[in-house]
Amino acid sequence: MESNESLQGFYERNASNLGPQCLGPHGLGHFNVFSREHCSPVAPYSRRDYYKIALIIGKGRLHYADKWIEVDRPALLFSNPIIPYAWESDEEDQKGWFCLFTEQFLQNGSRLGNLQDSPLFKIGGTPVFFPDEEHQKIFSEIYIKMMNEIQSDYVHKYDILRAYLYLMIHETMRMNPAETFEPYQNASQRVASLFMELLERQFPIDSPEVFLKLKTPNDYAQSLSIHVNSLNRSVKEITGKTTSQQITARVIQEAHALLKHTDWNIAEIAYGLGFEEPAYFTNYFKKQTGIAPNAIRMNLV
Template identity: 40%
Template sequence: MMLFSGENTFRYGNVNVKVSGNTLLFFHPHTPYSYKPLSKKSRGYFCVFKIEFFQENHRLDLNNLSLFKSLSPPVFKLSKTNYKEVENLFLKMLREVKGDYIFKYELIKDYVSELYFLAMKWVPPENLFQAGDASKRITMIFLELIEQQFPIQHKYHQFALRTPKDYADKLSIHVNYLNRSVKKVTGKTTSQHILERLGGEAKILLKHTDWSVSEIASSLGFDDLPHFNKFFRRQTGSTPTSFRLV
């Protein structure tokens, strides 16, 4: 999340968005983004976190935010009054993260939630994407299909859609078309998205369940433990057992 005052150009995937004045922006990890200040007077704040930060016991479900289901980039122009309110929330997060209060991260989660709901209350995002962008629609459905398989809630669960072809068949399109669309919109391959999400779920299960490593491997669709160990090391740089003990 970013709060900027000034003139800047933001790039969401392949789309450039020029903003001026007081602006609140949200960014999804599946969409490449960057920005370029157009004025030396540009200033602001940002907050970056991983989806695991909100994974448990919180009312904000990052997998189902309507903010990211729109074809519009989540860019919100703010009045002076609204800017002050948003700035105050960023300042609160800064104070908490530097403090030693035992529940400071719970407070920060609530501030993030408040930012999201304030944005949805004030103004709908500007419609800057073309609704007819087939690649973007396919990519959004593909990413949603991945998320629909999570969280893994039972050790005997089987992760079904494991390959790009599985998703292409589900969408009734050719796998090459799916691969091209996802790469064009996100800059990553379909396989990268699938494996990264599997890796994220593996970390959650290792940290927050008492399932054995073998049970976790099986629930994520791995035929044997060595295959899962190799996958996890490639994704994280450590073995599942070592990660669990940290």
């Protein structure tokens, strides 16, 4: 699983195929809209640091941590910065449109509240809709108007684009979401594999100013957008160890490396590994290994 893709990362990844409608940030927040005709047929499993609404005209599969859905007709996809997903197209040529935006852009004058609490973007919600022909026409027309507007020189065009975005959201909220998600036959294997990959990506800690972001099983479950009980069950089933044991083992491994191969003091190592106080780290390390961190530093073991 790749690291979170930022807006800058999105533009860098697609610099060669977005075309002239690629515009930079403007004003409060960020918004942009594109045709899908130059999209890669495969989007890697990862989280994105932005919201995205895509009208997918084509066939393929959307993959989440523990389930997937077959896209065999035009679909409207809502993605947010919390829930990671991957797209795998069955066709080289893709059609449709997508827009990406930040919450700051949409919340400028909005009454929708927190986007992650809305029916379309919330955790545990259904982010895929299959519009009928009437709604396909409505959404296609909205996207075409967005494409035209964003290239205009009208001084208030972002207010219009925001209005189009509201219209798309409210039109979708009238619809029924997809109910055809399928569980993976090897769901435990997939979840455990994604967890181990995510765990490994937290390391190495390269600088005393870089702190461990994910520290508990719940942190990892939230990052994978699954219930912590499901994560614990899958990791235990596949690895024979609990989620906490896997996290602890990797933290201790990193602590050994930092003690042996850096000149950071104990406090810097402790803070880098996510401990609020150096004493907590010392007690934790000694409890797990039977020796004190200073003993490793002084080559006493």
